[in-house]
Amino acid sequence: MDTSALATSFGARLPDWVLSELAGVPEVLPTDEDRIRLANRLAERNHREDTGGPFAALVVDSATGRLVSAGVNLVLSSGLSSTHAEVVALSLAQTRLSTWNLGAPGAPELELVVNWRPCVMCYGAAMWSGVRRLLIAGDGPEVEALTGFDEGPMREDWAEQFGERGIRVDRGVLRDEAIEVFREYGAREDAVVYNAR
Amino acid sequence: MDTSALATSFGARLPDWVLSELAGVPEVLPTDEDRIRLANRLAERNHREDTGGPFAALVVDSATGRLVSAGVNLVLSSGLSSTHAEVVALSLAQTRLSTWNLGAPGAPELELVVNWRPCVMCYGAAMWSGVRRLLIAGDGPEVEALTGFDEGPMREDWAEQFGERGIRVDRGVLRDEAIEVFREYGAREDAVVYNAR
Numbered sequence: 001m002d003t004s005a006l007a008t009s010f011g012a013r014l015p016d017w018v019l020s021e022l023a024g025v026p027e028v029l030p031t032d033e034d035r036i037r038l039a040n041r042l043a044e045r046n047h048r049e050d051t052g053g054p055f056a057a058l059v060v061d062s063a064t065g066r067l068v069s070a071g072v073n074l075v076l077s078s079g080l081s082s083t084h085a086e087v088v089a090l091s092l093a094q095t096r097l098s099t100w101n102l103g104a105p106g107a108p109e110l111e112l113v114v115n116w117r118p119c120v121m122c123y124g125a126a127m128w129s130g131v132r133r134l135l136i137a138g139d140g141p142e143v144e145a146l147t148g149f150d151e152g153p154m155r156e157d158w159a160e161q162f163g164e165r166g167i168r169v170d171r172g173v174l175r176d177e178a179i180e181v182f183r184e185y186g187a188r189e190d191a192v193v194y195n196a197r
Numbered sequence: 198m199d200t201s202a203l204a205t206s207f208g209a210r211l212p213d214w215v216l217s218e219l220a221g222v223p224e225v226l227p228t229d230e231d232r233i234r235l236a237n238r239l240a241e242r243n244h245r246e247d248t249g250g251p252f253a254a255l256v257v258d259s260a261t262g263r264l265v266s267a268g269v270n271l272v273l274s275s276g277l278s279s280t281h282a283e284v285v286a287l288s289l290a291q292t293r294l295s296t297w298n299l300g301a302p303g304a305p306e307l308e309l310v311v312n313w314r315p316c317v318m319c320y321g322a323a324m325w326s327g328v329r330r331l332l333i334a335g336d337g338p339e340v341e342a343l344t345g346f347d348e349g350p351m352r353e354d355w356a357e358q359f360g361e362r363g364i365r366v367d368r369g370v371l372r373d374e375a376i377e378v379f380r381e382y383g384a385r386e387d388a389v390v391y392n393a394r
Binding site: 001002003005006007008009010011012013014018019022023025026027067069070075076078079080081082087088090091092093094095096098099100101102119120121122123124125127128129130150152153154155157158161165194 | 198199200202203204205206207208209210211215216219220222223224264266267272273275276277278279284285287288289290291292293295296297298299316317318319320321322324325326327347349350351352354355358362391
């Protein structure tokens with residue numbers, strides 16, 4: 001076949017406003033509240049800036065609170081359906097650290113911080129990334145009810161399955177603030193639900 | 198914080214041998230066997246070339262058999278744990294077509310062809326991509342048993358969940374040939390299982 005029309009590479013880039021926002025954030029995020037607060041803020045700004053859905057994720061050094069990477073949902077701006085906030089944050093951390101394995105022996109333990117429970121794709125993405133902890137503002141039916149997004153078919157024992165693979169799950173931090181961002185997004189007349197069928 | 202050390206973009210690129218291999222393939226792949234045969238061949242060559250694990254995926258126009266994109270597992274070469282073959286093929290198709298939605302109204306129906314059932318991450322990636330059909334060589338315990346890779350926590354009703362979202366699942370095409378590739382990989386003394394904990 002004529003292969004000249006085939007794409008041979010792909011990629012995505014953070015919008016400029018993310019670095020501007022981060023420039024005003026302290027060097028370390030010591031508490032769970034500090035981490036979720038930043039995720040909620042980036043998620044809110046991402047939809048207000050029209051750069052994607054109301055989702056953000058961070059990779060953070062669990063012990064020190066040092067930020068390793070920050071991601072926001074880039075599906076609409078990158079044109080790639082896999083660029084959910086979690087995939088973006090994990091990929092940027094792996095790019096910065098030059099390794100696919102964020103859980104290499106001897107390296108500092110890293111965690112993924114998200115403003116809600118990951119969808120089924122990002123559930124797997126977190127599982128294969130090497131992070132040792134998932135910290136989420138919350139889980140439950142609110143995000144699907146308020147925004148129309150589909151989280152996909154998760155198993156009832158999703159958190160236990162993380163545990164069996166050495167990944168701790170902690171949830172319920174600034175949950176109401178997270179829900180407020182979803183409520184604002186759902187109230188927009190131009191809200192795009194880019195994974196509905 | 199000082200943001201200068203943060204990564205702001207990420208990406209991945211196919212190894213050169215993929216286009217060489219595809220140059221010898223017919224312009225269209227009319228039958229399911231044609232499509233799975235190519236996926237099996239790319240999967241085998243990917244591990245023999247040491248460019249990744251024994252997995253490959255294609256995006257194909259269901260009606261005509263025209264190849265839209267081809268992907269192989271790039272975790273080790275890209276340093277990104279999300280670059281499984283399915284994510285690579287879907288992302289390359291979306292890059293070529295300049296849209297995150299491979300199932301836009303009026304566009305030709307596209308399918309994802311893979312040499313085994315997707316892991317839980319790629320299950321979600323397929324679900325959000327817009328493809329209308331998943332064609333796989335097979336499913337079952339063989340890939341985990343022969344290679345040591347973890348498919349992750351899938352639901353029992355995984356195929357029905359695709360169906361509810363308008364995605365047909367067909368399986369059991371050149372299944373033995375697919376298993377033979379996994380057997381060869383598992384027999385390598387230097388086989389890397391890059392998602393095990």
